[in-house]
Amino acid sequence: MKILKLIYKNLLRHKLRSLLTIAGIAIAVLAFGLLRTVVTAWSYGVEAASADRLITRHAVAFIFPLPYAYKGQLEQVEGVKKVSFASWFQGIYKDQSFENFFPRLAVDPETIFDVYPEFILPADQLTTFKQQRNSCIIGRKLAEQHNFKIGDVIPVTGDIYPGNWEFTVVGIYSGKDKTADETQMFFNWEYLNERNRQTESFATDQVGWYIIQVDDPNRAASVSEAVDALYVNSPAKTKTETEKAFQQSFVSLSGAIIASMEVVSYVIIGIILMVLANTIIMAARERIREYAVLKTLGFTNFHVVGLIAGESLFISMLGGAVGLLFTFPVCQAFGEAFPTMFPVFAVQPTTIAMAVGFSVLVGVIASVFPAYRSATMRIVDGLRQIG
Amino acid sequence: MSTLVEVKNVTKVYKRDTMEIPVLQNISLDVPEGEFLALMGPSGSGKTTLLNLISGIDQPTSGSILVGGTDIAKLNESALAKWRSNHIGFVFQFYNLMPVLTAFENVELPLLLTNLSKKEKKQRVEAVLSVVGLADRMDHYPKQLSGGQQQRVAIARAIVSDPTLIIGDEPTGDLDRKSAEEILVLLSRLNSEFKKTIIMVTHDPHAAESAHTIQHLDKGELKSN
Numbered sequence: 001m002k003i004l005k006l007i008y009k010n011l012l013r014h015k016l017r018s019l020l021t022i023a024g025i026a027i028a029v030l031a032f033g034l035l036r037t038v039v040t041a042w043s044y045g046v047e048a049a050s051a052d053r054l055i056t057r058h059a060v061a062f063i064f065p066l067p068y069a070y071k072g073q074l075e076q077v078e079g080v081k082k083v084s085f086a087s088w089f090q091g092i093y094k095d096q097s098f099e100n101f102f103p104r105l106a107v108d109p110e111t112i113f114d115v116y117p118e119f120i121l122p123a124d125q126l127t128t129f130k131q132q133r134n135s136c137i138i139g140r141k142l143a144e145q146h147n148f149k150i151g152d153v154i155p156v157t158g159d160i161y162p163g164n165w166e167f168t169v170v171g172i173y174s175g176k177d178k179t180a181d182e183t184q185m186f187f188n189w190e191y192l193n194e195r196n197r198q199t200e201s202f203a204t205d206q207v208g209w210y211i212i213q214v215d216d217p218n219r220a221a222s223v224s225e226a227v228d229a230l231y232v233n234s235p236a237k238t239k240t241e242t243e244k245a246f247q248q249s250f251v252s253l254s255g256a257i258i259a260s261m262e263v264v265s266y267v268i269i270g271i272i273l274m275v276l277a278n279t280i281i282m283a284a285r286e287r288i289r290e291y292a293v294l295k296t297l298g299f300t301n302f303h304v305v306g307l308i309a310g311e312s313l314f315i316s317m318l319g320g321a322v323g324l325l326f327t328f329p330v331c332q333a334f335g336e337a338f339p340t341m342f343p344v345f346a347v348q349p350t351t352i353a354m355a356v357g358f359s360v361l362v363g364v365i366a367s368v369f370p371a372y373r374s375a376t377m378r379i380v381d382g383l384r385q386i387g
Numbered sequence: 388m389s390t391l392v393e394v395k396n397v398t399k400v401y402k403r404d405t406m407e408i409p410v411l412q413n414i415s416l417d418v419p420e421g422e423f424l425a426l427m428g429p430s431g432s433g434k435t436t437l438l439n440l441i442s443g444i445d446q447p448t449s450g451s452i453l454v455g456g457t458d459i460a461k462l463n464e465s466a467l468a469k470w471r472s473n474h475i476g477f478v479f480q481f482y483n484l485m486p487v488l489t490a491f492e493n494v495e496l497p498l499l500l501t502n503l504s505k506k507e508k509k510q511r512v513e514a515v516l517s518v519v520g521l522a523d524r525m526d527h528y529p530k531q532l533s534g535g536q537q538q539r540v541a542i543a544r545a546i547v548s549d550p551t552l553i554i555g556d557e558p559t560g561d562l563d564r565k566s567a568e569e570i571l572v573l574l575s576r577l578n579s580e581f582k583k584t585i586i587m588v589t590h591d592p593h594a595a596e597s598a599h600t601i602q603h604l605d606k607g608e609l610k611s612n
Contacts, residue, residue, distance in 0.1 A: 003499070009487035293483045296444055297497050297544075298472020300465055379444040383479070 003303065007310040010283070018315060021279045025319025025362075026326065028272040029355050033327035034334065035265040036351040039258055041335075041342040043251045044179060049244035051217040052081075053115060056210040056227055057246070059237035065206035066236050068193075073230060074210060079223040081215045084111035087189060087208035091156040091165065098338075102142050104156065106189040106208075115213045118176040125150075125171030133191045136167035139182035140174040148172075154185070161192060161201065179344055212240070269358050272319075277366040280312045284370030291374045292382025301375040305367075308374060312367035313360065320359025324352065391552065391584050392418035392441055397450030399436055399607075410436045412607045414450070423578040423585045425598035432604040434588040435556055441586060442475050442554045443467045455551050472500045476545030476583075480557035482537040484529040490516065490540045491525040497548040515543040519573060535566025542573060546583070553577065555587035559594050571597040 011018050056074070058064035065087070074083045087106040094100045109130045113121055121129075121137060129135050138148055148154065148169050156165045167187050175182050189207065196204040214223050224240040231238045251258070284291075291304045327347055335345030374382075394416040401408045411433045418424055426434045439445035440452055443459045452459050454474065462470055484493045491512055498508045516522050519539040529537050538558060545553055555574065559567035575597050577583045587598060595601050603610045 005492075006485070006488070013487055289483065290485060293477075293479070293485075294496075295468065296442075296471065296477055298468050298500050300468045380439050383444075383483075 022319040026323035029323025044344040053243040054212040055246040082213040085207040106192040121173040128170040135170040136187040137171040141182040309367040313363035316363030391420040393453040425595035428604035474551040476550035478555040480560040
């Protein structure tokens with residue numbers, strides 16, 4: 001018989017209490033894992049940003065467009081490899097419900113897939129996209145969610161750009177890896193600009209932002225400065241930054257929500273700490289006389305602390321393991337339920353590490369007080385304790 | 388016979404807040420090896436306190452206690468724990484068995500602190516359970532045993548590591564007459580057959596009759612019989 005066996009047998013002393021505590025910890029770890037996954041999924045764009053891409057936007061705000069004429073000038077800047085551009089189209093597909101929302105972007109078909117090599121598109125589909133003015137390319141996840149196929153027409157009602165629009169699906173791109181966003185729709189910017197010319201729209205010959213691919217990611221800062229210097233005296237001044245910084249600025253708009261979710265995830269850890277501490281304190285109090293007997297027989301404080309901390313760790317780690325086990329299918333189901341809101345929704349290794357780390361930490365902290373109390377207890381006082 | 392336990396001028400004072408409560412006053416006592424000593428006295432006379440001091444689970448306020456030549460009042464906590472595991476076997480009034488462990492596992496507990504092999508431990512546990520007459524109950528849990536049987540398991544646990552001294556704190560106090568008699572016979576046998584030195588606290592004059600010597604404590608002072 002070993003000390004571990006005694007820990008195990010002590011656990012089974014109050015089966016329901018142990019089971020409820022383990023279940024409580026499992027649910028808390030599951031909630032923690034889900035919340036952390038939402039938080040990380042929210043900022044996936046930041047993680048997925050490429051080091052060799054810069055974004056040039058209007059210096060005042062992202063919503064102000066930039067002249068299309070900048071494209072040729074940007075291509076001449078030293079260190080620039082390729083220049084592409086995009087405009088946020090928005091519009092309404094079917095209705096304004098959440099499930100029918102997906103990003104719709106007017107892009108330059110000639111260059112967009114060069115600057116985003118992580119989007120894989122068959123060559124023949126790209127050729128059609130370049131040739132057919134009202135065509136569009138959609139992501140794999142978007143196609144699966146709405147059952148779009150090549151040849152289908154996607155009708156969209158314009159809001160920023162009024163009117164009824166129809167886009168023919170000529171290609172479906174897929175991501176090179178899990179971090180690539182497969183929920184977007186790209187259509188030809190010329191198609192948009194043509195209509196803008198007809199309606200004498202404010203956005204005629206304007207683009208939303210430029211995507212600049214640089215030769216060397218280490219020169220990103222100097223290229224950014226050179227680009228912005230070109231337009232410092234222009235009515236449409238630019239602000240150029242790395243794609244990561246650009247994505248970060250979007251994420252920071254939801255900063256309060258993300259921060260509150262992070263706080264809630266840590267509060268959950270605090271709650272499970274209280275639940276477990278309560279269980280362990282109760283168990284240790286009930287067994288104080290037994291600990292005194294063990295000490296009388298020659299067992300040391302180290303053994304007694306080991307019994308208490310071992311039981312606490314066993315419960316917290318078992319609960320954590322069960323919770324973590326359920327986190328994967330729950331997160332998968334959650335991600336599938338909201339594919340366009342979270343293009344990438346996967347439990348990250350850091351989340352797993354945090355859940356494991358917190359399980360261990362909670363187990364240790366919950367046992368500190370009862371272990372200290374039992375270790376410092378005088379044997380004669382413990383023996384007087386009534387069961 | 389040589390002296391196994393030497394209690395010299397021991398005083399024990401408990402402190403409750405600012406109040407000092409003297410429990411033992413200048414006690415001196417010699418217990419020879421192979422002795423079976425009964426300590427008697429009314430409640431609050433200091434019997435259990437003296438027993439706790441001799442067994443090293445409490446420390447005297449002043450004086451010295453030598454057991455087998457070791458001044459246990461000078462040992463630190465971990466040294467004292469090791470000393471207790473090697474030299475003392477305890478029998479409590481309320482048995483104090485681990486409810487989640489079988490009789491075998493309860494008896495095996497003190498051996499977990501030794502370097503004996505698994506086989507040696509098993510042999511020892513089975514041997515002492517046979518001595519106390521419970522060889523056929525080793526897989527039973529305490530709640531499946533009567534009070535007398537539980538106390539016999541406790542005695543087996545006390546002798547399994549072959550201690551120098553067996554300490555009994557009212558070992559028959561919670562038992563019916565018949566079971567108490569069986570325990571006293573067993574203790575006498577351990578003393579006579581296995582040459583174990585026993586110090587037993589009891590209220591019961593009949594239990595004290597099993598001992599060779601009876602010492603009376605009253606108001607913290609020892610009064611020889």
